[in-house]
Amino acid sequence: MSKILITGSSGFIGLALNHVLAYNNEPNKPMTLINTYRHVKPIITDNNTFVVGDIDAQTQWQSALKGVDCVIHLAARVHVMQETETDPLTAFRVVNTQGTLNLAKQAVTQGVKRFIYLSTIKVNGEHTDQYAFTADDQPNPHDAYAMSKFEAEQQLLALGRDTGLEVVIIRPPLVYGSQVKGNFARLIHLVNKSLPLPLAKINNARSLVSIDNLCALIQLLITHPKAVGEVFLVSDGDDLSTSELFELLAQALGKKSRLFYLPPRLLKLVTTVLGRKMDYDRLFGSLQLDIRKNKDLLDWQPKISVQTGLLNAVTNKIN
Numbered sequence: 001m002s003k004i005l006i007t008g009s010s011g012f013i014g015l016a017l018n019h020v021l022a023y024n025n026e027p028n029k030p031m032t033l034i035n036t037y038r039h040v041k042p043i044i045t046d047n048n049t050f051v052v053g054d055i056d057a058q059t060q061w062q063s064a065l066k067g068v069d070c071v072i073h074l075a076a077r078v079h080v081m082q083e084t085e086t087d088p089l090t091a092f093r094v095v096n097t098q099g100t101l102n103l104a105k106q107a108v109t110q111g112v113k114r115f116i117y118l119s120t121i122k123v124n125g126e127h128t129d130q131y132a133f134t135a136d137d138q139p140n141p142h143d144a145y146a147m148s149k150f151e152a153e154q155q156l157l158a159l160g161r162d163t164g165l166e167v168v169i170i171r172p173p174l175v176y177g178s179q180v181k182g183n184f185a186r187l188i189h190l191v192n193k194s195l196p197l198p199l200a201k202i203n204n205a206r207s208l209v210s211i212d213n214l215c216a217l218i219q220l221l222i223t224h225p226k227a228v229g230e231v232f233l234v235s236d237g238d239d240l241s242t243s244e245l246f247e248l249l250a251q252a253l254g255k256k257s258r259l260f261y262l263p264p265r266l267l268k269l270v271t272t273v274l275g276r277k278m279d280y281d282r283l284f285g286s287l288q289l290d291i292r293k294n295k296d297l298l299d300w301q302p303k304i305s306v307q308t309g310l311l312n313a314v315t316n317k318i319n
Contacts, residue, residue, distance in 0.1 A: 003067050003070075004069065004071075004222065005064055005065060005070070005072070005112075006018060006021075008073075008075030009049075012177075013118070013211065014074050016177060016179075016215055017215045055095050055103070057102045058102070059102060060106075061110075062106060065110040065112060068107070069112065069114065070114040071107050071112055071114070073100060073115065073116065076118070077092050077148075078145070088143075089144035091144075092145050096148035096149055096152055097148045097151045097152045100152040101155045104165065108159070114165075114168065115166065116169075116221055117152065117156055118170050118172070119152070119170060119231075120171055121133065121172060122146035122149070123140075123149055123153065124137055124139060125141075127281070127286060129286070132288035133287075133290060134233070134290045135230070135290075160229060166227075166229070167229060168230060168232070169232070170214075170218065170221070170234055173209055173235060173289055174209070175209055176310070176313050177309065177312060178313060183282075187246075188253070188313070191253060191257075192253050194255045194258055196258045196259075196260055199242055201261050204284055204285060204286045205239040206285075207235035207287060207288050208236055208245075208309075210302075210309030210312065211309075212303075212312065213235075216300075216304075217232070217234050221298075224298055230293075230297070232294055233291050234289070234302075235289045235291055235302070236306040237302045238306045249314070252310045252314045267280060267284070268284075
């Protein structure tokens with residue numbers, strides 16, 4: 001029997017992963033879930049739930065790691081739009097780099113076999129031009145969040161080489177699905193209002209990943225023998241322009257799309273004047289992921305189409 005420890009189990013991805021593993025696993029295979037927020041009550045009140053408090057280099061994980069075969073490390077200080085820290089890189093490193101390495105070292109001490117780390121596609125870079133990112137590209141992190149995740153990746157892989165810990169890294173793009181929050185939730189809310197939006201005829205391409213497809217890949221990586229020491233990108237395998245994304249969301253919501261065209265240069269000027277240049281970059285820039293490595297090495301490809309994923313996202317359905 002295997003024991004799986006999931007950090008960040010009360011978050012968007014953690015809740016969905018818990019659902020998938022509990023549903024698909026055999027009843028006699030126990031899972032250890034962990035809630036990593038100090039002031040939040042455990043989502044499951046039994047002996048398989050632990051509250052460890054803040055994550056940093058001093059966090060004590062021993063009780064949660066006893067008997068664990070695989071750690072799935074989701075918990076992190078995430079990328080924030082309105083940063084309040086005077087030294088963001090240090091703040092990100094405390095949780096994402098030092099906290100991660102501390103957990104991994106204690107996992108080695110406790111005899112954990114495999115460590116799956118959820119990183120970010122921002123380690124590869126912020127946008128693509130002619131070619132999609134691949135898992136083996138030279139990393140090019142731009143901001144403090146991406147740098148902290150990249151540093152964690154490097155230290156985990158080094159630890160794996162030194163100790164035999166089976167490290168596996170996943171770099172997802174934007175993850176969407178039922179109960180999603182943040183920018184994607186705001187996007188759904190905006191489309192639901194059927195407001196006229198100047199987003200027609202945008203000629204870009206962006207990779208997304210539904211929570212269903214991400215969880216399916218994670219489940220495979222728990223035991224796949226060829227995953228050790230590897231980095232994987234993940235997406236739905238069907239990239240969308242911003243215009244197509246809005247159109248598909250409108251269809252899923254049963255709303256009429258009211259997109260109209262404005263020249264991109266005008267929109268860039270307006271967003272720059274309003275201090276929203278990053279919004280323009282996300283709406284008009286491309287960010288594509290090449291996931292052929294997953295098929296070639298793992299015999300894995302996404303089973304949920306982007307159309308189905310978006311429908312699930314707006315109807316509170318998890319497959």
